[in-house]
Structure formats: structure tokens, C-alpha cells
Amino acid sequence: SQQGEEDPQALSIQEGENATMNCSYKTSINNLQWYRQNSGRGLVHLILIRSNEREKHSGRLRVTLDTSKKSSSLLITASRAADTASYFCATDEATRDDKIIFGKGTRLHILP
Amino acid sequence: KAGVTQTPRYLIKTRGQQVTLSCSPISGHRSVSWYQQTPGQGLQFLFEYFSETQRNKGNFPGRFSGRQFSNSRSEMNVSTLELGDSALYLCASSLALAGGVSYNEQFFGPGTRLTVL
Numbered sequence: 001s002q003q004g005e006e007d008p009q010a011l012s013i014q015e016g017e018n019a020t021m022n023c024s025y026k027t028s029i030n031n032l033q034w035y036r037q038n039s040g041r042g043l044v045h046l047i048l049i050r051s052n053e054r055e056k057h058s059g060r061l062r063v064t065l066d067t068s069k070k071s072s073s074l075l076i077t078a079s080r081a082a083d084t085a086s087y088f089c090a091t092d093e094a095t096r097d098d099k100i101i102f103g104k105g106t107r108l109h110i111l112p
Numbered sequence: 113k114a115g116v117t118q119t120p121r122y123l124i125k126t127r128g129q130q131v132t133l134s135c136s137p138i139s140g141h142r143s144v145s146w147y148q149q150t151p152g153q154g155l156q157f158l159f160e161y162f163s164e165t166q167r168n169k170g171n172f173p174g175r176f177s178g179r180q181f182s183n184s185r186s187e188m189n190v191s192t193l194e195l196g197d198s199a200l201y202l203c204a205s206s207l208a209l210a211g212g213v214s215y216n217e218q219f220f221g222p223g224t225r226l227t228v229l
Contacts, residue, residue: 023178032170033217041118042220043155088155099168100218102155 004032004089004103009010019076020104023089026071032065033090033100036106043088046074051094076108084110114139116205116221124227127212130191132227133224137184137205143220144186146178149200158201161186162208190226 006021021034031050035043049056049065049072056063062075076083084106093101117136125131137144146158157170161180178188184205190197204218 035220039199043204043218044223045217051118054224088184099157099160099170100145101157104154 004091004101006087006089006103006106008106009106010109012111013079014111015079015081017079019083019108019110021074021087021090021108023072023074023103025072025089025091026070028067028094029091030094031092032063034061034063034072034074035088035090035102037086037088037105039085043106046087059070079108079110081110081112084108116130116203118201118203118221118224120224121222122225122227124229126194126229127193127195129193130189131193131226132187132189133201133226135186135188135203135205137203137222138219141205141207141219142151142184143206143208143216144180144184145204145206146186146188147202147204148172149202149223150198155202156187187194193228195228198226200225 004023004025013019018106029051033048034046036046047058047063049063060077065072086107088102088105090100090102119134143162145160147155149155159166159178160168164180175191180186200223201221202223204220206216206218208216
């Protein structure tokens with residue numbers, strides 16, 4: 001079963017605007033990661049946030065984690081055309097198993 | 113440092129055949145994970161290998177198998193192919209020093225696009 005579910009499924013915004021994507025999950029987790037995938041290519045790791053962290057920044061990216069609501073958000077500020085891609089959250093259940101479960105992703109399209 | 117490489121990049125097979133995909137991780141990475149990506153199911157975890165041992169396995173039938181060699185290169189095999197096996201197969205490598213893949217960044221290859229006719 002899917003652990004992470006991204007919302008919205010698709011998002012179109014004007015270049016320069018901020019883009020926010022959300023991820024909800026079902027069970028307790030150790031960490032949550034965000035990845036980006038450009039069309040037809042492999043995934044690129046963006047950021048990892050641990051379950052005891054609430055917010056993390058990396059360049060134009062800001063990730064928040066609310067373990068009480070079992071949700072995370074990814075904010076991309078001052079979007080650029082190159083940000084057009086699919087974005088996935090990946091979670092791991094806080095069990096002995098160490099495997100990552102990906103959501104179905106948000107397709108982000110930056111309009112010129 | 114060279115990235116993760118996967119061969120072949122594209123593959124066309126017919127139902128009932130078998131296929132072997134190859135993945136070469138980043139030098140020094142000992143963990144290799146495999147994922148299947150389809151439009152309907154998204155990215156699904158197949159299995160993870162670390163130092164030639166399968167550490168974790170997803171919910172796929174026994175037709176899907178893999179192995180890892182002493183140089184960390186990995187192969188996955190799908191036997192008796194079905195139409196539903198058509199997908200992009202992604203390999204990812206990780207240092208996996210502490211706690212495994214969920215604690216470490218994974219580096220993905222470009223994938224192998226498998227089409228089953």
C-alpha cells in the first residue's frame with residue numbers, strides 16, 4: 001500500500017511564483033525525503049528531514065514536517081522553468097524494515 | 113565521480129520471455145535498490161542489496177529476483193514476463209552507512225524502459 005500521498009497531483013504556476021506541494025502518510029516514520037524527477041529520467045534527491053525535525057531549508061527549498069498530522073510540505077520559492085518536474089515524497093515506516101515507499105508524485109509545470 | 117549506470121536503457125520483450133537488467137552503482141556505494149515505476153502504480157520498491165545480501169524485499173511475485181556481486185554491481189531478473197511488467201525500472205545506490213537507505217540519500221540511475229509485447 002502507498003505510504004506517502006502527494007497533493008496536488010498536478011500544479012501549474014507562473015515563473016517567479018512559489019510552489020507548494022504536500023505529502024501525507026499513514027504510519028510513524030523515521031525520515032521523510034523529497035525527490036525530483038525530470039521527464040523520463042532518474043530521480044534526484046532534494047532533501048531529507050528526520051522525524052524529530054520540523055523544518056529544513058536548502059537553497060530555494062523549504063520542507064516542513066508535522067508528525068502529529070502525518071504530513072509534510074515542500075515549498076519552492078521563486079520558481080524557474082527548470083523546476084518543471086515531478087516531485088515525490090518518500091517515507092519509511094518506523095519498523096525494523098529499512099525500505100522507502102514513494103508517493104505517486106506531484107507534476108509541477110512552470111509557465112513562462 | 114561517475115553516476116549510477118543502467119543497461120540496457122531500452123528493452124522490448126514478448127510475454128513469457130525473461131529479462132536481466134544491470135546496474136553499476138557509484139564507486140564506494142555498497143547498497144543498491146531497485147524500483148519499478150508505472151503510470152498507474154507509481155514508484156514501487158522491489159528489493160535492496162547490501163554487500164551481496166538482500167536486506168529488504170517489496171511485495172512482488174517470485175518472478176522478480178536480483179543479486180549483487182562483490183564489486184557491488186547488481187542485476188535484476190524477471191522471468192515469464194507479463195504485459196503488466198512493462199515499466200521503467202530504476203536502480204539507486206547509496207552509501208547506507210548508518211541505518212540503511214532510509215537514512216541516506218539515494219542516487220538514481222536513468223532507468224531501463226522495458227516494454228513487454
